[in-house]
Amino acid sequence: MRHIWADVKRAVFSRSFLLAALGMALCLMIGAFQDLYRLFRMDWPEALFGYHEELFLRCLEGELVLFAVPILSAVPYTAAFVEDVKSGYLKPYLTRTTVDRYVWGKSLGAALSGGLALAAGMALALFLFWLLCAPVEVYGEWAVPSKLPEIGLRLVLFFLSGALWATVGLLFSGLTQNVYLAYASPFILYYVLIILQERYFRDAFMLNPQNYLTMHGAWPLQGKSAALTLLSLVILFQLLFFLTAQNELRDDKRQRRAFSSLAARPPRIPKRDFRPRKGFGPVRELRQVLAVVRYNFRMWRGNMRIYLTFALAFILCFLLSDKAASFAYDMGTAMQAFEPFVWTFGDANSILLISLLLVLLFVDMPFLGAGVPYYLVRMRRRTWAWGQLVYLTLATLLYMLFIFAATSLICAQNSFIGNMWSETAAILGYSGAGKAVALPALVKTLEMSRPYECAETIFLLMLLYTLVLSLIMLLCKLQKGRSAGIVGAFGFSLFGLLLNPAFFKDVMHLPDDLVYKANVIVGWASPLNQATYHMHNFGYDLLPRLRDTYMIFGGLILLLFLLVQLSIRRYSFNFTGTEGSL
Numbered sequence: 001m002r003h004i005w006a007d008v009k010r011a012v013f014s015r016s017f018l019l020a021a022l023g024m025a026l027c028l029m030i031g032a033f034q035d036l037y038r039l040f041r042m043d044w045p046e047a048l049f050g051y052h053e054e055l056f057l058r059c060l061e062g063e064l065v066l067f068a069v070p071i072l073s074a075v076p077y078t079a080a081f082v083e084d085v086k087s088g089y090l091k092p093y094l095t096r097t098t099v100d101r102y103v104w105g106k107s108l109g110a111a112l113s114g115g116l117a118l119a120a121g122m123a124l125a126l127f128l129f130w131l132l133c134a135p136v137e138v139y140g141e142w143a144v145p146s147k148l149p150e151i152g153l154r155l156v157l158f159f160l161s162g163a164l165w166a167t168v169g170l171l172f173s174g175l176t177q178n179v180y181l182a183y184a185s186p187f188i189l190y191y192v193l194i195i196l197q198e199r200y201f202r203d204a205f206m207l208n209p210q211n212y213l214t215m216h217g218a219w220p221l222q223g224k225s226a227a228l229t230l231l232s233l234v235i236l237f238q239l240l241f242f243l244t245a246q247n248e249l250r251d252d253k254r255q256r257r258a259f260s261s262l263a264a265r266p267p268r269i270p271k272r273d274f275r276p277r278k279g280f281g282p283v284r285e286l287r288q289v290l291a292v293v294r295y296n297f298r299m300w301r302g303n304m305r306i307y308l309t310f311a312l313a314f315i316l317c318f319l320l321s322d323k324a325a326s327f328a329y330d331m332g333t334a335m336q337a338f339e340p341f342v343w344t345f346g347d348a349n350s351i352l353l354i355s356l357l358l359v360l361l362f363v364d365m366p367f368l369g370a371g372v373p374y375y376l377v378r379m380r381r382r383t384w385a386w387g388q389l390v391y392l393t394l395a396t397l398l399y400m401l402f403i404f405a406a407t408s409l410i411c412a413q414n415s416f417i418g419n420m421w422s423e424t425a426a427i428l429g430y431s432g433a434g435k436a437v438a439l440p441a442l443v444k445t446l447e448m449s450r451p452y453e454c455a456e457t458i459f460l461l462m463l464l465y466t467l468v469l470s471l472i473m474l475l476c477k478l479q480k481g482r483s484a485g486i487v488g489a490f491g492f493s494l495f496g497l498l499l500n501p502a503f504f505k506d507v508m509h510l511p512d513d514l515v516y517k518a519n520v521i522v523g524w525a526s527p528l529n530q531a532t533y534h535m536h537n538f539g540y541d542l543l544p545r546l547r548d549t550y551m552i553f554g555g556l557i558l559l560l561f562l563l564v565q566l567s568i569r570r571y572s573f574n575f576t577g578t579e580g581s582l
Contacts, residue, residue: 007105011077012114012278020075020114024121029128031062052133053147056126060154061214064117069118069213070186073162074203076113079168079182081106081245081447086179094249103245107170114166115159122155153223157213160230160446164295167237173384174244178304184312191252191315195410288379292387293394295375309361310402317406320344324424325411333423338410338455341404343428345458348500348532352493354403355466358473359489361399365392365474385568389561392470400463404455419452457546464553465531469493471560478567519543527553 028294032055059065084090084106091268094102097384165186166320180278190209195206207215215223302305328335344350366388372422375384408415416422472492499522522529523543529535530549537543543553 002106002518004105006103007080007102007109007110011109012116014076014113016116017076017113020072020117021120021124021457023072023075024065025124025128026066026120026121027062027068027072027516028056028059028122028125029221031064032056032166034081037134039133048317050128050147052126053151055133057147057150057154058130058470060122060158061155066210068215069158069161070165070190070209071183071385072121073114073118073185074167074169074186077106077110078114078166078177078186079173081108082173082177082179082182083168085177085248088334089558090249093577099249102240103242103249106245107167107241110134110166110170111163111234111238115161115163119155119159121405122158124337126151134485153227154213156227157215157230160227160234161209163164164237166232167234167241170495174241174248177248178305180231180304180308183365184308188308188315188324189310189520191318195315199259204486206545228494230349264303278480285379285383288375288383289387289390292375292379292384293391295372296387296391299393309357309401312360313354313399313403314406316357317344317403318410320350320353321407321410325414325468327428328411328414328424330425331424333427335411335424336420336451337408337412337417338414339415339425339452342451342454342458342533343409343425344407345403348496351465351531352497352528355462355469356489358399358466358470359486361395362392362470362473363486365477365485381568381571382565388474389471389564393472396467396470396520397463400459400466403462404459405570419450421451452471454533461531461533461549464550464557468553468556468560471557471564475560475563475567478564478571492527496526527556 014063035055050552083161084093090102163375168189169182169186172185173179193207193209199202201207205211206229211217212226216224221228321344324335324340324343345354366422469489470490473489476488520542524530528543530552535543537545
């Protein structure tokens, strides 16, 4: 028992647990910011006694909080089991306890830390709400019933939900022996269930994990049945992890895994001799470039980070296209097959969000796996660099094709393939309903193009933008290291985000006659706005035309290609790690 509670203490009294609890409190405070701001500016009617409790319960149903639950619950201790196995800490530890006690310690530590992190963050946020709202709350003519019983029930629900998703991450990481899945699998499963319920099984409210927290649906026992269901699921996944971990920690399986790692074959190297010699021509160099590209794509095999990138991209496509699909469902109208892609990625914010996942896809470029030295002694650095550039271009194209297909397939149940705008598009564009649901369905989009042409243009704009982002990331990494590449990618994205006409209007308080000039300047200066379809000149303003954007992005890509080739000459290769195995 002492070893079990040692794991629980290690999970709860840790920096990651504190980080998760503060993250939960921060999400609740962000959700209440607007109400608190209006309350202290006296733009709100007098708050009755107990207003902080009502505000707290309302924030618990906010999208930000529901979005953060599977992420924050996995932070404290979900990856502990895989980290112990990978680091070798498991070997001396098992000499001091039994396998059963070790496994129960890990499972209970993950479940308790995941649930307590959410509950502690909620308790801290409730205290801050009371501290901020109590001085301005007033007594009314009638008694206000206390909402503490409902708050207590929500604390229990969030605690059990956090324990469930932490155990889910622990189970999937144990099955795959991968740290990435420890943090990502709860989030992926969480939103896959939401997709299934909202798009295909609308009556099965128990399939949606958010309904367990908001108590939406016909829950018996005044919502207490949701807590009982969560408790049953926690016990089930705890038992599944116990069986899985026991199987992983068997002596014969550990020995077999160690033997297989020692007997692993060296990386497959093409039999062709790539040593440069006099008179070798462009055809031979092209073959060498293609060999490097094939080697980089082979690194995707068994790489969980690649799978997670595409899984997260699919979930993000669902979240971004949800407004268009929900609007069509509520109106009882159909959509053209490419309209979800047009309405979703005709907006700069959607392009920005989907492009940031490329940071995860290219975080280990340039690949420095065990096979790279064999290539470098058989070809020029310039040739190897061209292989990296071709791989980056093809991988970006493949990623964008996946985004296009995923966005169209998500809404395929209620769409047609004809090259004409649907009734949904007409309602969004001409009635002003697009602004009401925050969809960029502009009238000039409908009048100046057809769905096929519009989708093709948006796809090309997004491809050029994401390619520039990927090349900037690669260039910064070649010059200053991996951290510089990530900083460069986020800096490029932040530059486009800040160069926003609405931002300048709100911050600088521009008059209306200057808003148009700011819009034109930003349309030319911001790469993100250059990638946005409706921020172009269609014949009656001074915004850049599509051909201007193509020339600007083309010039940037050629310049970055040249800078990468120059940077590779001074790049210091370091093969003392396993960068390509992340």
